[in-house]
Amino acid sequence: MNWAHVLLAGYIGVVIAIVVGMFRKKGWLGKISGAVVFVVAIIAWNLFDVHYLIPRENPDYGLTEEQQFEKAMLSNPAFQVIKEQEPALTQKIISQAAQMKKAGSSEQQVIDAIQPQILQLQMARLQQAPDANVIEYMKINLEQIAAVAKIGDDECFRFLFPAVKGGINPARLVPREIMDRRMASDMSMMYASHGPKKHTVTAEEKQLALQDLQSISPGLVQRYGPDIQIMADPTKAVGKEKIACEIVQDLWSQVLKLPTARSAGVIRLMLSAEMQ
Structure with missing residues (x-):
């Protein structure tokens, strides 16, 4: 089994968790002009760069x-x-992976077992990471989506919603320079979340983040109308792949237009454990 492949796929597949929808929790977001109910849908995908996966010449x-x-x-x-x-x-993780290999599990099964554990860790670290690290994290996510979108609408949709039509290998589509910066950004975020300037999420930050989401929601509904339902049920995007990609990019672009602290607050909230 190519452990380098398993590790990178297991790690990156959860670090780049893309929130593809808004959310509505009872008492938090009301109906907007009778529009659709927004939900949180976090889609994780295995983004792995081939230069990390090449096995060593000496086994x-x-x-x-x-x-x-x-x-x-x-x-x-x-x-x-x-x-x-x-x-x-x-x-x-080491013991679990070795035991699964001995039991005959496939690479994908091992990856699937690793991902939730890394996801939980990453989500926790984002809550403590300084604003600048959180913003950089999301900006690089958008760069990756944009790079795939340039190839084609179907590729972008498969990249964001692999469970619907099957995924792609973005290592062939995303420039290596972006992948390298993403890995460096992740490391910086992890260290910063344990550093002297680590962040503490407050009740005030959460409330402000909810208000900011409420201000973003009407614009999305106005621009996309009933198609916003794609975010709640990606299967409805078949035939509307371009729109699905645009909604995801539009959502996060609007979040990143907010002042730095508020933008980081929205990202933390939407990627927090309580929103899952």
Whole structure:
């Protein structure tokens, strides 16, 4: 099993969690001119860059599965940070992956087991990351979406909603320079969330974020009308792939137009555990 492939796919597939819809929790967002109800839909996809996945020329003969997995982990900069900050979680992932391999699990099954654990960690770190790191995180997400959208509407839709029509390998479509910056950004965010300038989310920040979302919602409804329902049910986007891509980019572009602190607050809220 190519552990480098498994690790990168498992990590990146959850770090780049793209919120593709708004949300409506009881008592939080009211109906807007009788429009559709917005929901949160976080879509994770395996974005892995081929230059991280090329196996070493010399196989790790004589090493156990756990040793091979840990060696692959140490060659991945993002996982180095996780091992440094969360040694217990790291060991759990190593043991789990090795056991699954011995039990005959496929690479994808191992990836699927790793992703929720990394997702939970990343979501927690974003809550503590300074505003600048949170903003950079989302800006790079948008760059990746835009790069795929330039190739075609169908590719963009598959990139955002792999469960509907099947996904793509964005490593062939997203420029390496963007992928490299994303990995560096993730590492910076992880370190900053544990640094002296780490952020603390307040009740006031959450309330302001909700108000900002309320101000963004009417514009989206006005521009896209009934098609906004795509965000609640992506299967309705078949034949409307271009619109689906535009809504996702429009949503996050509007969020990023807010003042820095407020934009970061909205991103934290929409990617927080309580919104899942």
